Amino acid sequence: MDKLYQYVSSLIMYNGSRDGTVLERLSDIIRGYEKNPSSGVNPQAQVNDEIHRILEIATTYGFTDNLWKSYIAYLIATDENPFSILCEMVGAADNASANVIVKKDMDNFYRIYNYDFKKAEDVIGTDCFSLLLDYKSMHKDANTYNMSVSEKVKELRLELDKAKGGDDFFDIVTGFYKRYGVGKFGLNKAFRVIGEGKDFSIEAITHTSDVTLDHLVGYESQKERLIENTEAFVSGRPANNCLLYGDAGTGKSTCIKAIVNKYYDRGLRLIEIYKHQFKELSSIIRQVKNRNYRFIIYMDDLSFEEFETDYKYLKAVIEGGMEVRPENVLIYATSNRRHLIRETWSDRSDMSQDEVHRSDTMQEKLSLVARFGVTISFEKPSKKLFDEIVIELAKGAGIDLAQEELIAQANVWSLRNGGYSGRTAEQFVVSLLSKS
Secondary structure: OOHHHHHHHOOOOOHHHOOOOHHHHHHHHHHHHHHOOOOOOOHHHHHHHHHHHHHHHHHHHOOOEOHHHHHHHHHHHHOOOHHHHHHHHHOOOOOOHHHHHHHHHHHHHHHHHOOOOHHHHHHHOOOHHHHHHOEOOOOOOHHHOOHHHHHHHHHHHHHHOOOOOHHHHHHHHHHHHHHHOOHHHHHOOEEEEEOOHHHOEEEEOOOOOOOOHHHOOOOHHHHHHHHHHHHHHHOOOOOOOEEEEEOOOOOHHHHHHHHHHHHHHHOEEEEEOOHHHHHHHHHHHHHHOOOOOEEEEEEOOOOEOOOOOOHHHHHHHHOOOOOOOOOOEEEEEEEOOOOOEOOOHHHHOOOOOOOOOHHHHHHHHHHHHHOOOEEEEEOOOOHHHHHHHHHHHHHHHOOOOOHHHHHHHHHHHHHHOOOOOHHHHHHHHHHHHHHO
8 A cells, every 4th residue: 555545545534635535646647657557547647736736825825835735734724623723722732532533643644744655666667756845936025925825824733843753743844833823823824705605614814014013103092002902802802893994095904904913923814705795794703702812803994884783793693692692702883973873964863754653763873873982083294294295105115305395295196086085095106106
């Protein structure tokens, strides 16, 4: 029997790394040809298909050098099983029965990781495996692949290179889970909801902004309130849902992105959702409530028209439904509207042709905002603050222009492009860079 097939088929706790993966298919191809080389099946084409899949994964995650070892490290880092999920919470438990099973898996992984393909190449008559062992990829910009996963898998691979056996593999892998976690929630910072109903899933956002709160000039009291609430949340203390509302282009969304960057290393994760997907909120919460992370469910530019009723799903999840929101989930939203739902003058009067108590409708709409314990207002900057924002952004961009000239051009730009706001200032600086 081919040894690779034996090691792969023996995986128990990590059968998710085996079933339906390149690892399983490749071991089946080698074993099948070794048992019956005269079958007439061309193993070269089948092997090439699997190597192509490894190359696709390497491109997605920016792997280089030894792609075989990177692929195995990737499988281990992303296999969400009862053992790996428990490890991200408490590490490896002493004398646990699961340890015995996992140590056997790690012994097999050690052999798979260091598998010598020389015999397989001789049997099949190919040297394609050798190409994976010292692969030099073309230079790629960081935004073309999932850098967050790439860096962590590379770190794991370099540690596994030093292992002397399965016991070392066990210690290295459990330490990795405790340090970073496992799977998509452990290795990524932010996520988006894809699809609805049966097609609904939570997918990683592979390239996120590296903005920090320092990039947002001014709004110190607003940032302080957001930090205070988020600090309590990631520290395991009671915290409130947050609504950031106010004028467009004032940095509300930037604040949310920056706060995730600030607390990512302490287990904060962000899941972005759009209002047409609010029916999936309960399903999202079920997927994350038992994980060892703090999740912000993020709703950008949240608002509702009179005829829209999806806000009722949000109200039930935030507060009021039978199912209690887990302590590791908060709702953060941004909006240009203070009350989120469009109001009309008739909402403020009981005089209506089609409703007896019109003010009840008003209270129904306001009750959504009341479920956000922290509301933070962002107003358009003053002329002085706008000038400060322009100066700081230009300095960060390396623009060499006299301050008086810079401000004069910025004021002309603001008059033509929507007035004073952080977004206008940023667009102005981009326009200067486009001419340099």
